[in-house]
Amino acid sequence: MVDQPDIGRMSPLIGRLRSKVFHREETIRMVMLGSTGVGKTALIIRCLTDQFFNHYVPGKEMAYRHSMTIGPKKLLIDIMDSNGKNNALISYADAVALVYSVTDIESFNFVKILIEKVRTLNLNDIPIIVIANKIDKKRQVSKSDAEQLSRDYDVTVFERSAAIPTTDISSVFKEVYKMLQLKKKTRRDSDPLNPADRMELKTIQRKSSSLDANDFIKLIL
Numbered sequence: 001m002v003d004q005p006d007i008g009r010m011s012p013l014i015g016r017l018r019s020k021v022f023h024r025e026e027t028i029r030m031v032m033l034g035s036t037g038v039g040k041t042a043l044i045i046r047c048l049t050d051q052f053f054n055h056y057v058p059g060k061e062m063a064y065r066h067s068m069t070i071g072p073k074k075l076l077i078d079i080m081d082s083n084g085k086n087n088a089l090i091s092y093a094d095a096v097a098l099v100y101s102v103t104d105i106e107s108f109n110f111v112k113i114l115i116e117k118v119r120t121l122n123l124n125d126i127p128i129i130v131i132a133n134k135i136d137k138k139r140q141v142s143k144s145d146a147e148q149l150s151r152d153y154d155v156t157v158f159e160r161s162a163a164i165p166t167t168d169i170s171s172v173f174k175e176v177y178k179m180l181q182l183k184k185k186t187r188r189d190s191d192p193l194n195p196a197d198r199m200e201l202k203t204i205q206r207k208s209s210s211l212d213a214n215d216f217i218k219l220i221l
C-alpha cells in the first residue's frame with residue numbers, strides 16, 4: 001500500500017483529483033482457453049462468487065468483469081470465457097490463461113499445443129499463464145509434469161481446484177498484472193469489429209452482492 005496523506009478531507013476537489021491519480025482504473029482483457037470440460041467456467045464462477053458450481057453447462061461463450069485492487073491500483077479484469085474451441089479470441093486478448101485438468105492428460109497436451117499457437121499467432125508476445133485445475137481429484141497429470149511444462153515453455157503454472165473453497169484465483173490475476181507491467185503492455189482500444197468487444201459483458205463484482213453460484217448460472221443460460 002502507498003501511504004498517502006488524507007488530503008481528501010481538506011478539499012473535495014483535491015480528494016477527487018487524488019482518487020484519479022492514485023486509484024486510476026486499468027482494464028485487462030484476459031481470455032480463458034483449454035479443452036472442453038476442464039473447468040474454465042467453474043474457475044470463473046469460483047472467482048466471482050466464491051462458490052463451486054458443480055454442474056456442466058457446455059459451450060457458452062461469455063465475458064465477465066471482475067474488479068480487484070492491487071495496492072493503490074483498481075484493476076478491472078474482463079475475462080472472456082471461451083467454449084474451448086474459439087481460438088480466434090487469442091488475437092484480442094491482453095493475456096491468455098490456458099486451463100487443463102489434472103484428471104485428463106489430453107487436456108494437458110492440448111495446453112502445449114495452445115502455448116505454441118499463441119506464441120506463433122501473437123506478435124505482441126502476450127503473457128501466458130497456465131492453470132492446472134481439478135487438483136481435488138485423482139490425477140493423470142502430476143505436479144512434476146506441471147513443473148516440467150513450466151520449465152520447457154517458460155510459463156507459470158498455478159495448481160488450483162474450482163471445487164476447493166479456499167482456492168485463490170486473485171493471485172493468478174496478480175501474476176498476469178505483474179507480467180503486463182513488466183512488458184509495459186497497454187490494453188488496446190475498443191474496436192467494434194473485435195469479437196471480444198461484441199461479447200456480452202456481465203458486470204459482476206466479487207462479493208459485492210449476495211450473488212449465489214446458482215443465480216449466476218441463470219445469467220449464463
Ligand SMILES: Nc1nc2c(ncn2[C@@H]2O[C@H](COP(=O)(O)OP(=O)(O)OP(=O)(O)O)[C@@H](O)[C@H]2O)c(=O)[nH]1
Nearest residue numbers: 036037038039040041042054059084134161162163
Ligand atoms: N471436482 C472438480 N470438478 C470440477 C472442477 N472444476 C470444474 N469441475 C466440474 O467439471 C465440469 C466441467 O466444468 P466447466 O467449468 O463447465 O468446464 P469448461 O472448461 O468451462 O467446459 P466448456 O465450457 O465446455 O469448454 C463441471 O461439472 C464442473 O462442476 C474442480 O476443480 N474439481
Ligand SMILES: [Mg+2]
Nearest residue numbers: 040041059060
Ligand atoms: Mg465453460
